[in-house]
Amino acid sequence: MADxxxxxxxxxxALFLSTFAISATTNTGYAILAAMRxxxxxxxxxLAEEEMADYVALAQSAPGPMAINASVVVGWQVAGxxxxxxxxxxxxxxxxLTMVAVTLLYDGFAHNVLVAAFLRGMQLGVVAMLxxxxxxxxxxxxxxxxxxxxxxxxxxxxxVRLTGCSIAWLAIACAAVGVARAxxxxxxxxxxxxx
Numbered sequence: 001m002a003d004x005x006x007x008x009x010x011x012x013x014a015l016f017l018s019t020f021a022i023s024a025t026t027n028t029g030y031a032i033l034a035a036m037r038x039x040x041x042x043x044x045x046x047l048a049e050e051e052m053a054d055y056v057a058l059a060q061s062a063p064g065p066m067a068i069n070a071s072v073v074v075g076w077q078v079a080g081x082x083x084x085x086x087x088x089x090x091x092x093x094x095x096x097l098t099m100v101a102v103t104l105l106y107d108g109f110a111h112n113v114l115v116a117a118f119l120r121g122m123q124l125g126v127v128a129m130l131x132x133x134x135x136x137x138x139x140x141x142x143x144x145x146x147x148x149x150x151x152x153x154x155x156x157x158x159x160v161r162l163t164g165c166s167i168a169w170l171a172i173a174c175a176a177v178g179v180a181r182a183x184x185x186x187x188x189x190x191x192x193x194x195x
Contacts, residue, residue: 011079012086019071019090031129032067046078053140067091
């Protein structure tokens, strides 16, 4: 029991440090997801690639900031409630401290040319990280599944770009398509087994 508590405490501390470092060096939810995947899947080996893709989908579908949602889910999976709390604290602390500092120092650098150039440069880095997340998640989501995921992704992209409708309807529709497809596959498997 003591060894188990020590292991949870050690993993929770590692989660806090990892999410703190990721959050301190990455500036958007999607970019944070790319950094989390590299840290939790590739570096620490806490999660499999497929698990991380599932947790990212779960984090995106839940209300609230995606980085915090992902921290909760990943932290819980790695070290239970203590891990979830540590991951959320590590993820939330850097932006909180940054916003406090920006609020206190805003007048001093609001019109600073160097700060504006720095932020424009960071935008390009974020785009590269988003492309990395997109390619990685698309590879996991489509692997060995034929045309179905590609059609669903392209239809979802078109929905988001071409309509002004709520993304909630898209999530509901995609969930319904997934349930219908799984139900049909189960019926086909059952019918094939009965023959």
